[in-house]
Amino acid sequence: MGDDLASVMLTEAQIQDRLRELAAEIDADYAGQDLLLVGVLKGAVMVMADLARALHHPAEMDWMAVSSYGSGTKSSGVVRILKDLDRDITGRNVLIVEDIVDSGLTLSWLQSNLRSRGPASVSICTLLRKPAAAKVEVEVRYVGFDIDPEFVVGYGLDYAEKYRNLPFVGTLAPHVYS
């Protein structure tokens, strides 16, 4: 796997430190309130696991699976629900937990889908955001890192389903794409 990577963009320690900071903000913002974390499979698995364990809030967790990327490196823009939430979210404070906001198409679609179900609130927490790649504006309340518009892998992020299990975020060497 070593030769497939061009660079390490964020180390494991940088990611964990930033998630602890975000968790402290979330703890303060939702103190004394209901909180349901909604992880977006599969990319958000690592963020959810580490963020949730850094929280002191007795938050609940649910999961959705949506897909817009298939096996390539560009969003198709067509979002499909592969797995819906297990429970009703009427009246709940929902915090969507994501690995990345790239074009914004997935999150913009997901946020309006969840808002149509009558929750008390819907906010977004993402580890990564690519401001220069935005095709739609999405209001993100908690952002780990703003990054350049390069394709990244690791810490949940895949290229054709590989590299999700890297503990850091890196960029791929050009030979991997060809």
Ligand SMILES: O=P(O)(O)OC[C@H]1O[C@H](OP(=O)(O)OP(=O)(O)O)[C@H](O)[C@@H]1O
């Ligand atoms: O802002 P966007 O351009 O819409 O891209 C972001 C979305 O794309 C990726 O998911 P993907 O659909 O590849 O599924 P995965 O999480 O299973 O990898 C990523 O995990 C985000 O959910």
Ligand code: HPA
């Ligand atoms: O840069 C990315 N890497 C992996 N998956 C992604 N899904 C959206 N953007 C990315």
Ligand SMILES: [Mg+2]
């Ligand atoms: Mg993906």
